Amino acid sequence: MNCYIDAGNSRIKAHLARRSQKDVEPAMIDWPPATEPDAVGALATRLEPLLVDEKGRSPKQIVLASVVEDRRREWLETAIAEICPQAQCRWLTVPRKCCHVRVAYESPEGLGIDRFCAMIEAHARHGDRPLAVINAGTAITLDVLGADGQHLGGLILPGWRAQLEALRVTTPALGAAVESLETGEGGAVSAEIPEATRRLGLGADTATAIELGRHWLLASGVNQMLAVWQERLADEGELLAVLSGGDAGRLVDLIDPAIEQRVEDDLVLSGVVRLARARR
Numbered sequence: 001m002n003c004y005i006d007a008g009n010s011r012i013k014a015h016l017a018r019r020s021q022k023d024v025e026p027a028m029i030d031w032p033p034a035t036e037p038d039a040v041g042a043l044a045t046r047l048e049p050l051l052v053d054e055k056g057r058s059p060k061q062i063v064l065a066s067v068v069e070d071r072r073r074e075w076l077e078t079a080i081a082e083i084c085p086q087a088q089c090r091w092l093t094v095p096r097k098c099c100h101v102r103v104a105y106e107s108p109e110g111l112g113i114d115r116f117c118a119m120i121e122a123h124a125r126h127g128d129r130p131l132a133v134i135n136a137g138t139a140i141t142l143d144v145l146g147a148d149g150q151h152l153g154g155l156i157l158p159g160w161r162a163q164l165e166a167l168r169v170t171t172p173a174l175g176a177a178v179e180s181l182e183t184g185e186g187g188a189v190s191a192e193i194p195e196a197t198r199r200l201g202l203g204a205d206t207a208t209a210i211e212l213g214r215h216w217l218l219a220s221g222v223n224q225m226l227a228v229w230q231e232r233l234a235d236e237g238e239l240l241a242v243l244s245g246g247d248a249g250r251l252v253d254l255i256d257p258a259i260e261q262r263v264e265d266d267l268v269l270s271g272v273v274r275l276a277r278a279r280r
């Protein structure tokens with residue numbers, strides 16, 4: 001039995017699998033807060049149900065794809081060693097080329113492993129046409145692939161929560177409005193925006209102005225980028241936008257219906273499994 005882990009900045013996703021298993025069934029946990037005095041212990045408690053199955057069996061090999069800083073990487077390594085000391089950990093790195101995808105970065109190791117895994121999985125699923133692979137996580141990344149698997153490069157944008165966090169830190173006087181959006185009342189604010197206001201795109205109170213601001217920032221950036229690359233790659237076929245990540249459902253609502261689009265929730269973790277099993 002192997003375990004595949006996608007360690008993102010907000011959450012950790014894991015899939016416990018037998019070698020022959022095809023479907024990826026992700027389980028998800030949050031990182032312990034930075035203020036947690038026993039971060040490793042707290043992480044091990046959260047992680048154990050993901051690593052040990054109902055019969056008490058744990059994996060022989062744990063394959064990890066991580067985009068977090070060294071400190072949380074060490075927490076993860078130590079927590080895993082506590083839960084299943086016999087398991088061998090294998091940290092994936094980005095190769096120049098694998099699974100028919102060739103990385104645009106001059107130094108492939110500089111590219112996020114989550115972006116690479118999402119690209120190889122999207123290309124394996126839809127590789128006969130150009131793709132925009134969009135990962136709407138803590139950061140939103142958007143990578144363009146030619147129909148032949150050549151990565152043409154990408155964009156990194158602050159994600160939904162990160163945009164609020166930036167305003168909270170840099171403009172403290174907006175704190176109350178930001179907090180109303182962050183604490184879930186934000187969901188209510190955004191749900192209560194009347195359809196006409198949504199289309200006009202202007203807020204007449206601070207929380208709505210912030211909510212519509214991030215709506216339009218992402219909608220205009222992403223749609224403009226998709227329109228440009230749809231046109232540039234027209235000779236290779238119609239561009240398909242493949243979305244994954246915690247905010248994929250929100251982002252897909254903002255994408256121009258003229259662009260073909262699909263939400264595929266398990267994209268990164270499936271790509272982790274694909275990369276781990278690939279012959280290189």
Ligand SMILES: Nc1ncnc2c1ncn2[C@@H]1O[C@H](COP(=O)(O)OP(=O)(O)OP(=O)(O)O)[C@@H](O)[C@H]1O
Pocket residue numbers: 007008009010011012030067114136137138139140159160161162244245246247
């Ligand atoms: N329960 C939740 N916990 C954390 N984030 C959530 C939750 N529900 C929705 N989200 C949204 O999902 C986003 C995180 O998505 P995801 O879990 O895919 O990111 P990640 O893989 O941890 O981050 P990244 O890969 O960008 O480092 C958050 O920015 C937030 O807006």
Ligand SMILES: CC(C)(CO)[C@@H](O)C(=O)NCCC(=O)O
Pocket residue numbers: 009067110111112113114115137138139140141156
């Ligand atoms: C951009 C994020 C944070 C998105 O998860 C991750 O892919 C990452 O840390 N990337 C490294 C930098 C890069 O991809 O250029």
